[in-house]
Amino acid sequence: MPINLTKKTNNSFHIAIGEEGIVVAYCNDGASKAKLFVRSVDDNDTVKLKQLLLADTSAPIYLYMDTLDQTYVQRTIPTAGTIGISSLARKRLEKEIPKNHLKACIQLERLPTGRRDFVYTFMSTPIEAPLTTWLDFFLPYLNIIQGIYLLPVEIHSIIQKLRAGDETTKFVNTKKPELKDQITKLVPTLAGASKQTKAARWELFLSHHKTGGFRQVAFHDGKIIFSRLLNNINHPDPDVVAGNIEQEISNSIEYLVRLSISGEESVDMYLILSDEIQKFIRIEKLKATKVYQFTPYTLARALRLKDAAGEKDKFADPPMLTSFSTISKRKLTLHTPITQKVFSFTKNISRIRIGLNILIPIIIIVTLIIFNSIFNIRTSLASLANELATFNALISNHTKIIEETESKIGQNIKLDHLNEIVDFYLFLTMEAVNPMDFTMKLGQILPEIERVKLLRWVFTDQSLYHYKASDKIKSLTMADIATPRKYSITVEIELVLKNYGKTVEELQKKYQELALNLITSFPDYRIELSDLPQVFGLQTDVSQPISLTAKFIRVYDPELLKAKVKAPDNGKPDSQPSDDTKPKDQVLTFPNEKLPATAPATAPSTKSSEGNS
Amino acid sequence: MLPKHLRSFAFRKLQGRIVAFLIASFVFALFAYYNYFTAGTEDKSKLELKVIQNTLNGLKSKILKSEFSLKLWNDRVRKEHSDRSGIKVKQAKIILDDLKKVHQISNLVINLSNPEIRQDFQDAKFCNITYTEMGMTFSSFTDLDAYSFLNSSLHEIPGHIQVKALTLTAVPSIDDSVLNNIASGRFTDVVNVKVELLWEDIMDKTAANPLKAPAKQPPGKPAAQPAQTKPIPPGK
Numbered sequence: 001m002p003i004n005l006t007k008k009t010n011n012s013f014h015i016a017i018g019e020e021g022i023v024v025a026y027c028n029d030g031a032s033k034a035k036l037f038v039r040s041v042d043d044n045d046t047v048k049l050k051q052l053l054l055a056d057t058s059a060p061i062y063l064y065m066d067t068l069d070q071t072y073v074q075r076t077i078p079t080a081g082t083i084g085i086s087s088l089a090r091k092r093l094e095k096e097i098p099k100n101h102l103k104a105c106i107q108l109e110r111l112p113t114g115r116r117d118f119v120y121t122f123m124s125t126p127i128e129a130p131l132t133t134w135l136d137f138f139l140p141y142l143n144i145i146q147g148i149y150l151l152p153v154e155i156h157s158i159i160q161k162l163r164a165g166d167e168t169t170k171f172v173n174t175k176k177p178e179l180k181d182q183i184t185k186l187v188p189t190l191a192g193a194s195k196q197t198k199a200a201r202w203e204l205f206l207s208h209h210k211t212g213g214f215r216q217v218a219f220h221d222g223k224i225i226f227s228r229l230l231n232n233i234n235h236p237d238p239d240v241v242a243g244n245i246e247q248e249i250s251n252s253i254e255y256l257v258r259l260s261i262s263g264e265e266s267v268d269m270y271l272i273l274s275d276e277i278q279k280f281i282r283i284e285k286l287k288a289t290k291v292y293q294f295t296p297y298t299l300a301r302a303l304r305l306k307d308a309a310g311e312k313d314k315f316a317d318p319p320m321l322t323s324f325s326t327i328s329k330r331k332l333t334l335h336t337p338i339t340q341k342v343f344s345f346t347k348n349i350s351r352i353r354i355g356l357n358i359l360i361p362i363i364i365i366v367t368l369i370i371f372n373s374i375f376n377i378r379t380s381l382a383s384l385a386n387e388l389a390t391f392n393a394l395i396s397n398h399t400k401i402i403e404e405t406e407s408k409i410g411q412n413i414k415l416d417h418l419n420e421i422v423d424f425y426l427f428l429t430m431e432a433v434n435p436m437d438f439t440m441k442l443g444q445i446l447p448e449i450e451r452v453k454l455l456r457w458v459f460t461d462q463s464l465y466h467y468k469a470s471d472k473i474k475s476l477t478m479a480d481i482a483t484p485r486k487y488s489i490t491v492e493i494e495l496v497l498k499n500y501g502k503t504v505e506e507l508q509k510k511y512q513e514l515a516l517n518l519i520t521s522f523p524d525y526r527i528e529l530s531d532l533p534q535v536f537g538l539q540t541d542v543s544q545p546i547s548l549t550a551k552f553i554r555v556y557d558p559e560l561l562k563a564k565v566k567a568p569d570n571g572k573p574d575s576q577p578s579d580d581t582k583p584k585d586q587v588l589t590f591p592n593e594k595l596p597a598t599a600p601a602t603a604p605s606t607k608s609s610e611g612n613s
Numbered sequence: 614m615l616p617k618h619l620r621s622f623a624f625r626k627l628q629g630r631i632v633a634f635l636i637a638s639f640v641f642a643l644f645a646y647y648n649y650f651t652a653g654t655e656d657k658s659k660l661e662l663k664v665i666q667n668t669l670n671g672l673k674s675k676i677l678k679s680e681f682s683l684k685l686w687n688d689r690v691r692k693e694h695s696d697r698s699g700i701k702v703k704q705a706k707i708i709l710d711d712l713k714k715v716h717q718i719s720n721l722v723i724n725l726s727n728p729e730i731r732q733d734f735q736d737a738k739f740c741n742i743t744y745t746e747m748g749m750t751f752s753s754f755t756d757l758d759a760y761s762f763l764n765s766s767l768h769e770i771p772g773h774i775q776v777k778a779l780t781l782t783a784v785p786s787i788d789d790s791v792l793n794n795i796a797s798g799r800f801t802d803v804v805n806v807k808v809e810l811l812w813e814d815i816m817d818k819t820a821a822n823p824l825k826a827p828a829k830q831p832p833g834k835p836a837a838q839p840a841q842t843k844p845i846p847p848g849k
Contacts, residue, residue: 057622142622342619349623356630363637370644377651384658391665398672405679409686415679417739417817421697422682424740424815425690428773435779436764452756457779481734 011059013143014321016151017134018066018211023317026052027325031306035318037210041137057142062324064151066211070125072226076117089120097124102148102334106223121224123150127336135336144346147333152217152227155205157327158320159270161303162292202256204288206249207272207316216248218256225259242280253287268292272299274314427481433459438491445517454494462486484558491552496545508532518550525552699743699816700728705770712769716762717754719802724748740815747810752802756781759806772814780807
């Protein structure tokens, strides 16, 4: 048989260890690539096995114990509840089974009556020859032992596969009709059985193995009850063997009926025997509800196993082992301390490999991102260097301009000094208010006025500037120097109004003209003008000059003015001063007369002065 | 103990990946360090650029300001402030004496406080502003004479003068005695003026005899009394 050893696939070694030797199935997902029977670990016997192991070191090894020395016993575990029952069973198992044994337990069911104890199957096999012999043989190879399995326990997966559906029967019908006939003559078809009736809770499996003899296994609800290796019924005559088998099966079925907890008596029987023996099996003697008979070849066909068995093959081990290669999850995995160590070690190595496989690409990607970042930074740096060079050139150019400007100043004054002098100059000349401006304007309306008796002009600086050392100094910077000052001017004058007319009406008209003149001439001021005398006698000479007082107030607040200009009222483009500035300044109040329409109702009043010329 | 061959097998299995991992890690570390280094350099360069940009902006504004200052200096300031030695009392006295004669001012009395340095511009590097508070009373025959004298004083006295208060009082009435005096050629003063002024001027900090700035008051202590005024004797 050609073996492709170079291609890396899901190859695996499935090895049944028995008293007589081992059967090796080198498989690849249900296809048998090689089948070997190795009697001992002698070099002469293991040449081909060694070749296979060395040729495919990545193929894992699965060891199935098919030895005689296997114990399956039922134990009842009393407990108050389901919680902690497993650990209780485990403790009892540890207590009952010697340390040097591979051991496990499977929960069967709970007794329907009494204390409702749990029933467990305790199973064990000693860690000794032939297991140890073969472990010593396999451990030096790089092929990892994935686990040690009890063959009777794992056999149920084959029953499950056979029961799985009618695909097996279809295959038999189409490809090999003679096989179907062969089966259906003796027993109902598997497909038919699975469709018509529910599978029995008891299952009895018997197969002929090369490694030791006839393996008989009993299952209840898929869980193993007992297993026996019948190595003493071998005989050259198949009819004798068949008779022995009939006897053994009858005994086992009787035993099962006795064991039956719920009184069920239906037992399904699976026989994997050579064609020669099958011929002499009398089904009616078996006392089984249903009997399914397979030869190794028909089993391989039913399980769709490729090259697992030939038509003339007598032994069931190769197709069974090949069938195990298709199972992803096994019923029970056991390990000796050394195989456990090796398995954990390789598992960890595998994890590290997976970790590295993930980590390396991530590092490479991050490195590439960083590389891209470096590239961008380098480009940015080059651009920055260009900008720096440009700015440095501009700075030297500007410095030269400044030096040239300094040379123009003369008097050995540096530019900063000059700037400071000019700043101070501007500060001192800024908003310089001269009373002469006021008096000049007042002079323009002098023809209307006979005489100014008193003029009191007061300038009040309301700015932040406090020049006196005694003042509370607010530290100002040279930048503040350009801030316009806030100030107010108050002017009080006493004037003599000359009346050129003869009547009171003419006098009042003159008074009104004076008031209008003042408003026109001093638009920035709020003006308070005293009234004319309220009472005129008939003999009063109204042509005599009349003395009046006037008060002019101007408040200059550049910040307020600036704010008003920035935010025009009602969105109208407005450069007119607000009520706080100009309009208020233009108010002329007539304390004892009717106020003009524009005058505010709360305007201050002054007392009228008496004429005293 | 694990079989020896398994260890070597594991090593062989991981060898390539470990080498690849080490190389990748080394390259990553190298690039990460270089990235950190270049990022630092970039930050420094950006900071440097910002500083230079600020310097340049400062220079630009300085040039603009200097152009303006130079123009103003040549046009006006040089003439008025070529001598920056502070308040020039002596020079003012001469000017006032002259103006008094020109505008027929009588009863001129001038009081000055000791010149001091303004304390509100502390970060000025080259100059100070000195000030003195000045009080002036005088009489004149007409208010026009008074205004003219005052106006001329404001313009001719070196430095900058801000009028703080002005009070002009005319005689209550022009009676016969006044008219008779005028007729006989004896002009009687009919206008009395009282003016309060703040006189300021620029003074270089490096001036030959700079005024001593008054020491700052420690907190909690009362402020110093304003400088005492002293009269300037009227000119002959």
